[in-house]
Amino acid sequence: MNKSTSPLTPPRGPVDHNVRTQIIEAADQHFSHYGYEKTTVSDLAKSIGFSKAYIYKFFDSKQAIGEVICTNCLETIIANVKEDVAKAPTPSAKLRSIFSGLVKNGIELFFQDRKLYEIAAFAAGEQWPPTLVYEDEIKQMLLNIIREGREAGEFERKTPIDETVNAIHLVMRPFINPLLLQHNLHLVDDAPSLLSALVLRSLSP
Amino acid sequence: MNKSTSPLTPPRGPVDHNVRTQIIEAADQHFSHYGYEKTTVSDLAKSIGFSKAYIYKFFDSKQAIGEVICTNCLETIIANVKEDVAKAPTPSAKLRSIFSGLVKNGIELFFQDRKLYEIAAFAAGEQWPPTLVYEDEIKQMLLNIIREGREAGEFERKTPIDETVNAIHLVMRPFINPLLLQHNLHLVDDAPSLLSALVLRSLSP
DNA sequence: TTTGTGACCATATTATCATTTGGTCACAAG
DNA sequence: CTTGTGACCAAATGATAATATGGTCACAAA
Numbered sequence: 500m501n502k503s504t505s506p507l508t509p510p511r512g513p514v515d516h517n518v519r520t521q522i523i524e525a526a527d528q529h530f531s532h533y534g535y536e537k538t539t540v541s542d543l544a545k546s547i548g549f550s551k552a553y554i555y556k557f558f559d560s561k562q563a564i565g566e567v568i569c570t571n572c573l574e575t576i577i578a579n580v581k582e583d584v585a586k587a588p589t590p591s592a593k594l595r596s597i598f599s600g601l602v603k604n605g606i607e608l609f610f611q612d613r614k615l616y617e618i619a620a621f622a623a624g625e626q627w628p629p630t631l632v633y634e635d636e637i638k639q640m641l642l643n644i645i646r647e648g649r650e651a652g653e654f655e656r657k658t659p660i661d662e663t664v665n666a667i668h669l670v671m672r673p674f675i676n677p678l679l680l681q682h683n684l685h686l687v688d689d690a691p692s693l694l695s696a697l698v699l700r701s702l703s704p
Numbered sequence: 705m706n707k708s709t710s711p712l713t714p715p716r717g718p719v720d721h722n723v724r725t726q727i728i729e730a731a732d733q734h735f736s737h738y739g740y741e742k743t744t745v746s747d748l749a750k751s752i753g754f755s756k757a758y759i760y761k762f763f764d765s766k767q768a769i770g771e772v773i774c775t776n777c778l779e780t781i782i783a784n785v786k787e788d789v790a791k792a793p794t795p796s797a798k799l800r801s802i803f804s805g806l807v808k809n810g811i812e813l814f815f816q817d818r819k820l821y822e823i824a825a826f827a828a829g830e831q832w833p834p835t836l837v838y839e840d841e842i843k844q845m846l847l848n849i850i851r852e853g854r855e856a857g858e859f860e861r862k863t864p865i866d867e868t869v870n871a872i873h874l875v876m877r878p879f880i881n882p883l884l885l886q887h888n889l890h891l892v893d894d895a896p897s898l899l900s901a902l903v904l905r906s907l908s909p
Numbered sequence: 910t911t912t913g914t915g916a917c918c919a920t921a922t923t924a925t926c927a928t929t930t931g932g933t934c935a936c937a938a939g
Numbered sequence: 940c941t942t943g944t945g946a947c948c949a950a951a952t953g954a955t956a957a958t959a960t961g962g963t964c965a966c967a968a969a
Contacts, residue, residue: 518912539959539960539961540960540961540962541959541960541961549912549913549914550913550914550915551914551960551961551962552913552914552915552962552963552964553912553913553914555961555962555963556911556912556913559962560961560962561960561961561962624887655905658901658905662898662901663902665894665898666898666899666901666902667902669891669895669898669899670875670899670902672878673877673878673884678887679878679884679887682829682883682884686874689870690874693867693870693871693874694871694874694875696863696867696871697868697871697872697875697903697906698902698906700860700863700905700906700907701902701903701905701906702905723942744929744930744931745930745931745932746929746930746931754942754943754944755943755944755945756930756931756932756944757932757933757934757943757944757945758942758943758944760931760932760933761941761942761943764932765931765932766930766931766932
């Protein structure tokens with residue numbers, strides 16, 4: 500059983516330390532090249548010229564290192580998507596943009612960085628903290644878009660806004676959660692536009 | 705690689721034959737008790753007092769037997785749901801009923817007939833014909849409900865009806881497809897009502 | 910105190926080999 | 940023709956032993 504380190508757990512060792520970042524860089528390279536499971540903690544240690552034991556002065560576990568890599572990976576997606584969403588002119592366009600953007604970035608990860616994708620999928624399956632953060636950030640973005648749309652009179656206001664956000668998130672989930680995405684690849688061409696349209700219909704005042 | 709027998713493939717041997725039904729009955733018992741993978745074709749043969757080779761006069765493969773069991777299982781669900789849907793007074797109520805009914809039956813299969821559920825999940829993952837039929841039947845039911853709702857003036861009519869059906873099916877899919885359901889068990893209490901409400905909003909004229 | 914390690918352990922993983930299993934076929938009895 | 944089977948094979952599966960891995964700890968040098 501993998502116990503997921505709570506986001507509240509303080510990281511072991513000094514947070515700002517040269518060796519810590521060296522470990523992360525080595526992990527980034529190794530994980531994305533050989534995969535999380537195929538690289539050993541000793542591999543990471545050797546590649547930066549230290550002993551395995553020293554790694555554990557900075558990280559609780561191999562998983563803790565994986566979580567950092569996973570976080571970076573998901574935060575990159577969030578940043579990309581935020582950029583696109585910001586460019587969209589209307590709340591409706593933003594909604595289409597967040598959905599298509601998340602899917603596009605997920606697909607790219609799948610096809611161009613498979614090993615990193617696998618970490619993300621595994622993390623989602625085990626509910627590692629980074630994936631919970633990812634979900635929350637997406638919900639927060641959704642909330643902002645819905646709010647804006649309601650204020651602009653573009654979206655209906657009767658439904659409790661939390662319910663709206665949760666429901667829309669549920670609709671998108673199969674295509675933005677890495678673990679689920681791989682079961683839905685064959686739908687990825689049609690689903691985002693089809694579902695965006697449905698969601699927008701549900702939002703019409 | 706498991707090649708899925710096309711629904712067009714004619715069944716091997718006489719379709720209406722005492723031994724054929726004996727095999728199916730034995731399979732039903734064994735599969736639901738020991739699981740599809742743990743029961744061997746020889747087990748089935750022994751339990752009805754014939755040799756393994758004779759089984760293959762009636763079925764192309766073990767999978768073909770599994771598909772029959774899977775079909776029965778899914779058809780039972782469809783029948784249950786159809787019954788409930790018929791009782792619902794309005795198209796809106798029918799929509800809520802089909803969603804909650806499919807989920808309820810899926811959950812029951814999961815918790816009370818785990819071995820059969822596993823066949824269904826595996827079948828969905830490998831896209832066995834029975835699961836395609838299942839999907840089609842659900843879409844057909846949806847189509848009927850939407851049609852009825854449109855005729856009654858309860859649902860909007862601008863969106864192409866096929867698009868509506870496909871989109872709604874996509875929304876429900878994570879909770880009615882056995883393979884996906886198991887990744888969404890923790891959402892099963894809220895999702896159906898939340899999503900039904902969203903879908904109904906999207907259908908409002 | 911901070912930086913750093915080799916030796917160690919329980920569990921997980923892999924490599925190896927023996928056994929089962931799905932599936933076919935030639936053939937026989939009624 | 941229909942009913943029925945034992946013998947057979949390649950591939951999958953399972954059992955087992957050998958190795959590798961995640962993780963800890965006592966200890967040492969700077």
